[in-house]
Amino acid sequence: MPAQDVLVIGLGYVGLPLAVQAARAGFLVTGFDTSAGITQALNAGRSHVDDVSGGDVEAARAQGFAATADEADLKPPDVIVICVPTPLSEADGPDLSAVRAAAKTAGRLLRPGTLVSLESTTYPGTTEEIVRPLLEKASGLSAGVDFALVFSPERIDPGNPDYGLVNTPKIVGGVTPACAEAAAAFYGRICDQVVRAASAREAEMAKLLENTYRHVNIALVNEMAIFCRELDIDLHDAIRCAATKPFGFQPFYPGPGVGGHCIPIDPNYLSYKVRTLGYPFRFVELAQEINSRMPGYVTDRAAELLNRAARPLNGARVLLLGVTYKKDIADQRESPARPIARKLRTRGAAVAYHDPYVPSWQVDGTDVPRASDLAAAIAAADLVILLQAHRDYDLPQLAATARLLLDTRGVIPATPAAPHIETL
Numbered sequence: 001m002p003a004q005d006v007l008v009i010g011l012g013y014v015g016l017p018l019a020v021q022a023a024r025a026g027f028l029v030t031g032f033d034t035s036a037g038i039t040q041a042l043n044a045g046r047s048h049v050d051d052v053s054g055g056d057v058e059a060a061r062a063q064g065f066a067a068t069a070d071e072a073d074l075k076p077p078d079v080i081v082i083c084v085p086t087p088l089s090e091a092d093g094p095d096l097s098a099v100r101a102a103a104k105t106a107g108r109l110l111r112p113g114t115l116v117s118l119e120s121t122t123y124p125g126t127t128e129e130i131v132r133p134l135l136e137k138a139s140g141l142s143a144g145v146d147f148a149l150v151f152s153p154e155r156i157d158p159g160n161p162d163y164g165l166v167n168t169p170k171i172v173g174g175v176t177p178a179c180a181e182a183a184a185a186f187y188g189r190i191c192d193q194v195v196r197a198a199s200a201r202e203a204e205m206a207k208l209l210e211n212t213y214r215h216v217n218i219a220l221v222n223e224m225a226i227f228c229r230e231l232d233i234d235l236h237d238a239i240r241c242a243a244t245k246p247f248g249f250q251p252f253y254p255g256p257g258v259g260g261h262c263i264p265i266d267p268n269y270l271s272y273k274v275r276t277l278g279y280p281f282r283f284v285e286l287a288q289e290i291n292s293r294m295p296g297y298v299t300d301r302a303a304e305l306l307n308r309a310a311r312p313l314n315g316a317r318v319l320l321l322g323v324t325y326k327k328d329i330a331d332q333r334e335s336p337a338r339p340i341a342r343k344l345r346t347r348g349a350a351v352a353y354h355d356p357y358v359p360s361w362q363v364d365g366t367d368v369p370r371a372s373d374l375a376a377a378i379a380a381a382d383l384v385i386l387l388q389a390h391r392d393y394d395l396p397q398l399a400a401t402a403r404l405l406l407d408t409r410g411v412i413p414a415t416p417a418a419p420h421i422e423t424l
């Protein structure tokens with residue numbers, strides 16, 4: 001079989017792993033990204049994405065992968081995959097401007113027989129109502145007749161050592177069943193298992209269901225963490241016990257707030273869609289309210305802990321450990337560390353941070369001092385707040401040397417013998 005040409009539009013956390021994996025599967029892959037900095041780095045064999053190494057990019061390049069930021073370089077491919085960002089607008093509604101721009105780019109390259117797959121997370125109806133008309137207008141062709149169009153949600157979990165693109169089942173939902181079959185044939189060469197949705201809308205909904213499920217369950221345990229403390233119940237121990245039930249329960253853990261591109265943002269896409277029906281999506285709105293209050297709760301707990309040691313938060317040296325949104329990765333998007341640092345500063349604390357993945361960190365345009373000597377910084381801090389338990393951190397050592405420690409991840413057992421340590 002001759003090598004099929006694949007164009008990946010958007011070479012970020014989603015698009016780059018796909019481009020690399022498609023090259024590995026024998027496709028001739030071109031990447032298009034509007035950021036020339038990113039395409040230049042990739043063409044020089046450097047990766048900006050946690051789960052993709054420079055060696056992976058080099059290997060893809062040896063298979064013919066090349067990246068460009070110039071649309072004029074692009075030739076009509078057999079498959080186009082759209083992996084551009086879907087952020088929130090200022091009004092907290094969906095911002096589909098990158099999806100629209102990518103659909104126009106794709107439309108200009110469409111030929112009879114092309115497969116177009118949208119992977120960006122978005123509300124149900126986007127593939128049919130937004131992407132399809134743009135593709136058809138730019139090409140003069142019809143989706144489901146002349147070319148195939150599907151939605152195939154990316155389910156990448158950055159930093160997950162067990163599940164990646166290949167062994168996570170890939171959902172495809174076509175505007176027609178034949179479109180889904182075309183997509184299944186493509187993704188079947190890259191992923192171990194392809195799951196067909198009834199249509200693009202169900203595939204779009206499946207992704208939002210997964211993320212809303214996480215969002216709501218995280219809010220549930222966050223709310224429980226607040227009242228369990230007042231009831232003097234160790235919630236982490238209760239979760240450990242509940243998780244031994246072999247059916248009907250999945251553990252979620254409290255934390256300082258939700259971060260990353262998906263959990264704080266995607267449910268807004270769904271509540272936007274529900275609001276078009278004239279009523280709110282109450283579960284999502286409640287979960288948002290609870291999760292967004294967690295940084296304030298962490299700040300209050302920090303002040304309380306210092307108060308017990310007869311120290312005001314105003315003027316205290318507070319060291320934040322781990323400012324990324326997730327353990328063992330460098331991604332800082334929507335990390336709750338930022339509102340926590342802001343609130344601590346507003347209340348007069350002298351905030352410093354340490355994170356093995358973040359060489360410099362700004363909050364509201366101001367640099368937060370980075371602790372270069374971790375042991376010295378822990379010893380010097382009035383209070384250490386563990387926000388992300390990166391594997392580099394020596395937790396027993398931290399527990400033994402911090403003067404006061406607020407563990408927002410529940411990874412350091414609080415014992416009566418260690419009253420200087422508190423868990424969220």
Ligand SMILES: NC(=O)c1ccc[n+]([C@@H]2O[C@H](COP(=O)([O-])OP(=O)(O)OC[C@H]3O[C@@H](n4cnc5c(N)ncnc54)[C@H](O)[C@@H]3O)[C@@H](O)[C@H]2O)c1
Nearest residue numbers: 010011012013014033034035084086098101102120121154
């Ligand atoms: N990061 C994740 O863990 C994750 C997981 C599942 C789904 N998603 C979804 O996948 C989509 C992409 O997310 P991401 O994390 O890869 O974003 P990202 O910001 O890491 O990468 C997107 C890339 O697209 C480029 N871009 C923007 N507009 C473009 C255009 N018009 N043409 C070409 N390139 C363009 C940007 O320069 C950027 O490099 C989003 O909808 C997101 O919700 C992300």
